[in-house]
Amino acid sequence: MSNRRIKIIFRRVRDANLNYRLIENGDRIAVALSGGKDSFAMLYFLDLLKQHTPLLFDIVPVYVDLGWDNDIETLVEFCQSLDLELITEKTNIGRVVFQTRQEKNPCALCSNLRRGALNRVAKRHNCNKLALGHHLDDVVHTLFMSILYESRFNVFKPSTYLSRMDITMIRPLIYVEERDIRLFIESMGLNPVKNRCPADGLTKRQEVAELFDRMEEMHPGARQRIVSSLENLGPDCFWQPQPRPR
Template structure:
């Protein structure tokens, strides 16, 4: 028997899949595994989606090794328990970002290189889709970052086709709040991989994330309402010259 929270999150993922047609019969889905709570939760629920819905699709977890020396044994064990072989792709992305380029704001470059490596490996393994662990909080935080730092309205979509790679990126956790992911990891005893990135916890994204949490504390339900407003855009309200 699954807990009420697991059933609740499963419904959120199923709703997102039904609305945005994220996964279809015959898909082969590469799941980007950082080893963090988000990607681990995503992988777990994709196995449930495959088990408890009529969808017939393949799941291939992929870990892009950035070269920081992370101990990924918890991730390997988790994949073994789900009976899914983990594909590990070694890279020198960490060295490029921190030693060769010496980026002051390394996260953007690192993310781009990591996504490129993930998409490339996904294509090599015959995948037509790549699933990422971005959740509701990530969407709201990204929107705030674009407005406060970039002076524009911009954020990722639940489903994006990359024509150059001929691959579709999906985000099945888009309706799931981070607090529910944390509670499910605690409930299931899911152990994340320790993040050894030198920039961990020192980013602009973390600052905006804390701002969003402060808003949520003062206005309960604010994050869900902001996400709903993203889906309910009145284009006539935008200012176009």
């Protein structure tokens, strides 16, 4: 990937941060790392944001081990290359989801349990924010999954305060397209952690993603315009960007 492409992704991360005030001075941010391409990119560009903006904040990389014995050596080395130490939290979430509960929709329960574990680790390490690696494609896919399978209009927010945990979830990659993340990972020669989860790649989300790949071929820029539409819904929409400080 050229420096120009990295600058484009960085600008989108910076713009999302400016529009939604995701990161502020004094924040201590737990960065949720799954070992996938999205979390690699999120950590890299948050580190760039720290280096190249006046913002003063701390980064705490966190990996929740779901019990699949994934090889995370690449992830450990990547954190070390950024002078960061990876915190690993071992859990039995995989066994609970697939053996104890035998869930028909394992991804939903797994996501909730993993999020809970991330929140606990973040609080244990005195973090006030938790960064998740959802990108622009995830925004669109989540919206249309809620419409197609739940008959409701639902999409996650760029920033969400969890009063029960007293922690704020942020999504720094909401303006970044998945294809740009993929190109970034390839250009850096990074090898995402191979996920041994039995449900990996066999989800409704993957079906919706493939549907939008076809739509993007027919209507280039469709995902970007859908996200822009969310922001144009009006002042009562929770996606409404905030006024930037003068």
